[in-house]
Amino acid sequence: MPRGARYLRPAPGPAAPEATPDEPSLWDAPAPAPAPAPAAGPRGGFTAELLALRAQGRSGEAHAMLCEAAAWPAPALPALAAELGRAGLAADWATLLWEAASLPPDRLAAAAAALGAAGREADCDGLLRQGVARPAAEVAEAAVALGAAGRDREAQALLGAFVRLRTAEEAAGLARRDPHWFAPRLLRAAGALSAARHRDLAHALRVAGIPVA
Incomplete structure (x- = not known):
């Protein structure tokens, strides 16, 4: 007769009690409610935080926030410009543009293209004027990127600023x-x-x- 644990039959035990209608089973439990979606907002209340820092005189921290925002994805910049303007922070937007002018050429071109496409030509041209202080090779790279993206007006504005300010x-x-x-x-x-x-x-x-x- 075979021996070993896997050949042993378990001893009969007491029968499992039958579920009564009053006892809900695991399968009858309602599915957990989905987690709420995170609240939508412009970069987590960027403008409100900036206003608070300005009110407290914490200009260094405010400037650090602007430097960080200058590196945001280009499509976010037009909406941020409008929001800062509504909040009376036009000077902070000008500072942000100044910081964005030092972005790498491809990102400078993307920021200018986004502003131009949103109808903010004055902001776009101001950004490009500040951007021509960089080495000529980088200006050329940004102009080519704008042309490749179909932003001929912005490419011409960049070259116009270069001709005006350089030899x-x-x-x-x-x-x-x-x-x-x-x-x-x-x-x-x-x-x-x-x-x-x-x-x-x-x-x-x-x-x-x-x-x-």
Whole structure:
């Protein structure tokens, strides 16, 4: 006869009591209610917190918040601009734009595109004017990114600010990245400023070996 624990039959025990209708079973228990969705809000009450910091004179912490917000995803910026304006914090929005002007070229382009698409051209152009203080190679990268995204107005605004604030030689150096794309746009921007600026840029382009139509 086989021996071992797996061959033993369990001794009969008392029968399990039958469930009565008054005793709810596990299957009859109602399903737990779903967890409530997190409350929606503009970045967790950013503006309210900023107002509180300003009221308490904690300007350093307020500035740190603005620096952090400058790096938010670009689509969030137009709504934040409107909210800060309604709260009387236009100066803080200007500070945020100043910080955003130092973003990497692709993110600068994304921020400008988002503001332009939302109809905030003045904010967009102000951001781009501040952004041309960076190295020419980074300005070129941002302009190309704007052009690739179909934001021709913003790309032209960036190049216009560059021509206005930098030398003709620097503009010619920027055009070397892609002469066929940059040269006509830079010349158009220079012509919108003055005939003298257009003439100086055309000369600088020829010296750099870039043909001018």
